[in-house]
Amino acid sequence: DTAVSQTPKYLVTQMGNDKSIKCEQNLGHDTMYWYKQDSKKFLKIMFSYNNKELIINETVPNRFSPKSPDKAHLNLHINSLELGDSAVYFCASSQDFRPANSPLHFGNGTRLTVT
Amino acid sequence: GQNIDQPTEMTATEGAIVQINCTYQTSGFNGLFWYQQHAGEAPTFLSYNVLDGLEEKGRFSSFLSRSKGYSYLLLKELQMKDSASYLCAGGKSGGGNKLTFGTGTQLKVEL
Numbered sequence: 001d002t003a004v005s006q007t008p009k010y011l012v013t014q015m016g017n018d019k020s021i022k023c024e025q026n027l028g029h030d031t032m033y034w035y036k037q038d039s040k041k042f043l044k045i046m047f048s049y050n051n052k053e054l055i056i057n058e059t060v061p062n063r064f065s066p067k068s069p070d071k072a073h074l075n076l077h078i079n080s081l082e083l084g085d086s087a088v089y090f091c092a093s094s095q096d097f098r099p100a101n102s103p104l105h106f107g108n109g110t111r112l113t114v115t
Numbered sequence: 116g117q118n119i120d121q122p123t124e125m126t127a128t129e130g131a132i133v134q135i136n137c138t139y140q141t142s143g144f145n146g147l148f149w150y151q152q153h154a155g156e157a158p159t160f161l162s163y164n165v166l167d168g169l170e171e172k173g174r175f176s177s178f179l180s181r182s183k184g185y186s187y188l189l190l191k192e193l194q195m196k197d198s199a200s201y202l203c204a205g206g207k208s209g210g211g212n213k214l215t216f217g218t219g220t221q222l223k224v225e226l
């Protein structure tokens with residue numbers, strides 16, 4: 001009965017590879033997000049989708065491509081991985097995109113290590 | 116984090132009260148969230164203030180002063196399990212629920 005689940009939990013890969021992280025929520029929420037948490041624990045938004053439509057696209061290299069096949073899923077594909085991509089990536093969802101109604105529910109994170 | 120400042124670390128004693136402050140640029144946000152993050156885990160929602168004043172939820176309370184760009188999280192009757200990072204985050208209406216997080220305050224509760 002996990003609310004927001006993401007896989008894999010750990011991902012170790014070499015520079016230049018392409019990898020994907022999957023995320024699913026069973027809360028019936030309309031909005032989903034990808035956040036990146038760096039080694040200093042700073043949590044920064046990357047993307048947000050509302051009902052499969054992209055609504056937030058921060059300054060993220062275009063090697064990162066989100067895909068939302070339906071409103072319960074938001075996957076993240078990363079091409080040509082670099083050392084600086086090493087971080088914990090959190091998927092999250094909220095009821096909708098209005099802050100007053102919508103605390104974020106986070107997944108347990110994917111710890112990506114690029115060697 | 117950009118526009119949001121909070122102390123890096125705090126230490127408190129079990130059973131005591133601790134106040135974690137957060138300051139932000141007033142032009143940025145409509146409301147303030149507080150999240151708790153235990154080491155190696157996901158952040159979890161604690162509170163949201165959109166109006167000035169104090170919101171109480173059991174042992175945790177959160178305060179907001181929009182004119183001063185100031186918020187705090189108050190934790191009472193501290194327990195060892197409260198040792199965690201506490202993240203202040205600003206939310207902006209019309210911004211697609213884009214939260215801007217501070218770098219978090221690492222709270223250590225000691226015996």
